[in-house]
Amino acid sequence: SAVISQKPSRDICQRGTSLTIQCQVDSQVTMMFWYRQQPGQSLTLIATANQGSEATYESGFVIDKFPISRPNLTFSTLTVSNMSPEDSSIYLCSDMTVTGELFFGEGSRLTVL
Amino acid sequence: AQKVTQAQTEISVVEKEDVTLDCVYETRDTTYYLFWYKQPPSGELVFLIRRNSFDEQNEISGRYSWNFQKSTSSFNFTITASQVVDSAVYFCALSDLNDYKLSFGAGTTVTVRA
Numbered sequence: 183s184a185v186i187s188q189k190p191s192r193d194i195c196q197r198g199t200s201l202t203i204q205c206q207v208d209s210q211v212t213m214m215f216w217y218r219q220q221p222g223q224s225l226t227l228i229a230t231a232n233q234g235s236e237a238t239y240e241s242g243f244v245i246d247k248f249p250i251s252r253p254n255l256t257f258s259t260l261t262v263s264n265m266s267p268e269d270s271s272i273y274l275c276s277d278m279t280v281t282g283e284l285f286f287g288e289g290s291r292l293t294v295l
Numbered sequence: 296a297q298k299v300t301q302a303q304t305e306i307s308v309v310e311k312e313d314v315t316l317d318c319v320y321e322t323r324d325t326t327y328y329l330f331w332y333k334q335p336p337s338g339e340l341v342f343l344i345r346r347n348s349f350d351e352q353n354e355i356s357g358r359y360s361w362n363f364q365k366s367t368s369s370f371n372f373t374i375t376a377s378q379v380v381d382s383a384v385y386f387c388a389l390s391d392l393n394d395y396k397l398s399f400g401a402g403t404t405v406t407v408r409a
Binding site for chain 1: 402
């Protein structure tokens with residue numbers, strides 16, 4: 183399995199600011215995804231991070247609020263822009279291995295005051 | 296559209312009891328993947344299993360076993376002789392074979408008491 187590292191693991195942010203979360207995989211993977219887990223809830227897919235092109239967003243998520251980059255096959259970032267308390271969540275990066283398993287990073291726990 | 300239902304919100308057992316987690320899914324796809332993940336209190340999501348829709352063999356891994364019944368669209372998970380370390384939220388998820396986007400169930404919180 184590819185080891186996925188996320189930074190930061192947690193942060194406390196002020197309303198109106200933006201935070202960028204980094205996801206690094208230790209080997210080349212075909213697909214990378216970003217999920218959100220709101221407090222006490224299940225996981226929801228934000229977008230598929232496409233290498234070298236714009237991410238593909240799910241319904242309810244837009245690029246202006248959650249810009250995503252994936253400059254190469256092993257690295258992606260998710261920015262949560264103009265944050266509000268409703269953005270307080272765990273944000274998880276996921277990758278798909280060549281054998282089709284889907285693994286997750288340890289998550290970035292974000293609290294917005 | 297894909298949908299995963301985990302009807303059990305919480306299960307509490309005493310150590311060494313067996314516990315079975317139910318998962319029922321809906322999909323229009325003829326081929327798909329089913330997954331189970333464990334989320335301990337620390338928050339990370341731990342991959343447990345992936346099952347192809349065309350492989351209905353049951354699987355056992357240590358104290359974990361999975362029962363896949365395509366006829367009833369169910370993919371149930373059993374922990375045998377539960378331990379305190381099994382306390383976690385368990386998620387069942389479904390993806391198609393094209394884009395691998397996961398649709399998650401609501402999760403089942405398992406509490407194992409010593």
